[in-house]
Amino acid sequence: MYRLRPLLGGMAVAVVVVLTSAAPASAHDELLSSSPVAGENLPSPPEEITLTYSADVLDMGAEVVVADGDGTDWVAGDPVVASGVVSVPLQEGMPDAGYEVRWRVVSSDGHPISGLIPFTVGDGAPLERTASSPTAAADDAASVPAEAGGIPRPVFVGAAGAVVAVVAFLVILLVRRAARGRRS
Numbered sequence: 001m002y003r004l005r006p007l008l009g010g011m012a013v014a015v016v017v018v019l020t021s022a023a024p025a026s027a028h029d030e031l032l033s034s035s036p037v038a039g040e041n042l043p044s045p046p047e048e049i050t051l052t053y054s055a056d057v058l059d060m061g062a063e064v065v066v067a068d069g070d071g072t073d074w075v076a077g078d079p080v081v082a083s084g085v086v087s088v089p090l091q092e093g094m095p096d097a098g099y100e101v102r103w104r105v106v107s108s109d110g111h112p113i114s115g116l117i118p119f120t121v122g123d124g125a126p127l128e129r130t131a132s133s134p135t136a137a138a139d140d141a142a143s144v145p146a147e148a149g150g151i152p153r154p155v156f157v158g159a160a161g162a163v164v165a166v167v168a169f170l171v172i173l174l175v176r177r178a179a180r181g182r183r184s
């Protein structure tokens with residue numbers, strides 16, 4: 001029995017290591033706040049969009065589109081990245097309508113992250129998101145948090161589950177063998 005204990009201890013350590021290694025995958029920067037905020041109704045057109053992140057997102061690779069229902073982009077210049085805040089100027093004359101900020105930046109850990117922020121101006125109706133709309137496919141892809149740099153989460157969870165199952169099976173085998181040894 002004294003040989004079984006270190007073995008089980010080692011297995012427990014292995015399982016803990018596998019499970020806790022999931023943590024770095026979720027450590028990329030997050031969008032903390034934005035102007036406008038999601039769902040906001042602005043009385044007049046905004047002059048710029050600002051996005052505030054939890055850490056210094058990279059200067060490179062920041063992309064922001066402010067699209068109306070026709071897919072027209074109202075952004076008037078390149079995004080400016082400073083101390084975790086990304087801002088873009090907007091064209092003048094945005095009519096009362098529904099709009100959508102589509103942002104994509106590179107997190108300080110090197111992972112691309114992205115998201116959507118819908119808002120309306122004046123008495124414009126919110127953008128409708130239906131499966132048949134021409135931009136729906138691209139929008140859906142953009143709304144899924146990107147994890148391009150790491151192992152896709154379902155694959156990782158599946159692998160961790162498999163490891164746990166194998167370890168559980170081994171433990172049962174060993175306990176049975178130990179019990180048999182004690183009987184004889």
Ligand SMILES: [Cu+2]
Pocket residue numbers: 024025026027028029107109111
């Ligand atoms: Cu990350």
